Amino acid sequence: MAALRVLIADDHAVVRHGLQQIVQRGFGEAEFAEAKDAQEALAQVRKSPWDVAILDVSMPGRSGLDIIKEIKQLQPELPIVVLSMYAEEQYAERALKAGASGYVTKDRAAEELIEAIKKVIKGGHYVSAALAETLASRLGQDNKGKPHEALSDREFEVFRLIASGKKPAAIAKTLHLSVKTVNTYRERVLEKIGLQTTADLIRYAIQNKIVE
Numbered sequence: 001m002a003a004l005r006v007l008i009a010d011d012h013a014v015v016r017h018g019l020q021q022i023v024q025r026g027f028g029e030a031e032f033a034e035a036k037d038a039q040e041a042l043a044q045v046r047k048s049p050w051d052v053a054i055l056d057v058s059m060p061g062r063s064g065l066d067i068i069k070e071i072k073q074l075q076p077e078l079p080i081v082v083l084s085m086y087a088e089e090q091y092a093e094r095a096l097k098a099g100a101s102g103y104v105t106k107d108r109a110a111e112e113l114i115e116a117i118k119k120v121i122k123g124g125h126y127v128s129a130a131l132a133e134t135l136a137s138r139l140g141q142d143n144k145g146k147p148h149e150a151l152s153d154r155e156f157e158v159f160r161l162i163a164s165g166k167k168p169a170a171i172a173k174t175l176h177l178s179v180k181t182v183n184t185y186r187e188r189v190l191e192k193i194g195l196q197t198t199a200d201l202i203r204y205a206i207q208n209k210i211v212e
Contacts, residue, residue: 003029003031004031004121005033005049006020006032006117007032007033007041007050007052007053008032008033008034008035008053009035009036009037009053009054009055009059009064010055010056011037011056011058011059013036015106019054019083019109022110022113022114023113023114026113027117033048036059036060037059037062038059038062038063038066038067039062041055041064042067042074045078046074049075050075050078051079052080053071053078053079053080054081054083054117055067055068055071055081055082055083055100056082056084057084057085058085058086062174062175065082065091065095065153065156066153068080068082068098068099068100069098069099079120079121079123080120081100081101081102081116081120081126082095082100082102082103083104083109084103084105085106085107086210091103092127093131096125096127098153101125101126102116102119102125104116104126108128112126112128147192147193148193148204148210151189151192151193154185155188155189158171158182158185158186158189159185159189159193159201159210161175162198163201163211164211168182168186186198189201
């Protein structure tokens, strides 16, 4: 049996090393490539085929969430497991809609990552039992959820970066947009969430555990 080929994208070397150890305990032989940011992850996907990709949500520059669609365009059959320090209710549904096959929080990685990988490489999806129940309960309901859930993926990414303290010029460089476009997204986010200022956005993001 061929060794499992795993791409790990996380900006912390110690986390990448820890994830390799977890995977090796579960699968024995495995081949790894590491990426410390989104650009390196995309380069690895362009260069080689992988059996599974593990992406951190929060990396310098573009987030793991932001590049899921690009990865799927490059390797449509590649299953992606999103790994995050953030609670499932904040990012999991958005990640799954973008094309990810699984979502695991970092505090549960030791217990759940192997199960998640086994499931997604067989073509399935992985979320916790609690989130699966939440998602199932929404079926057939006219449930609008929280205001930020109505944001597009790009609006959400701009929102996350603003709430993380990034200035418009830095966001523009990170997302390859003009400053004017970033400010336009900011205005849309404020309007959709029903807020007035950047300070309001930051408070909202902290209260809803979108940033810490």
